[in-house]
Amino acid sequence: MRFDEAAARLEIExxxxxxxxxxxxxxxxxxxxxxxxxxxxxACDESREQHHSDADERKYDAILDVMDRITGWCxxxxxxxxxxx
Numbered sequence: 466m467r468f469d470e471a472a473a474r475l476e477i478e479x480x481x482x483x484x485x486x487x488x489x490x491x492x493x494x495x496x497x498x499x500x501x502x503x504x505x506x507x508a509c510d511e512s513r514e515q516h517h518s519d520a521d522e523r524k525y526d527a528i529l530d531v532m533d534r535i536t537g538w539c540x541x542x543x544x545x546x547x548x549x550x
Contacts, residue, residue: 471508484527492531502546506535
């Protein structure tokens, strides 16, 4: 799946009652399917940009939390992508 397709699908996941859980599960599925860290980050960043001005910050916060897991800005065991080397 291309990052732009992933960004569109992420929008569907963000509508679910627990936006973070749904978005994280989707990100994990994409990582398991072989999507690169950069492409997954770009997909989330595209959605983040769409929601940065939302009055309800739920979707924006969920995206940022998933992006933290993608980049490794979290506890080491919560990272989606293992460190290289």
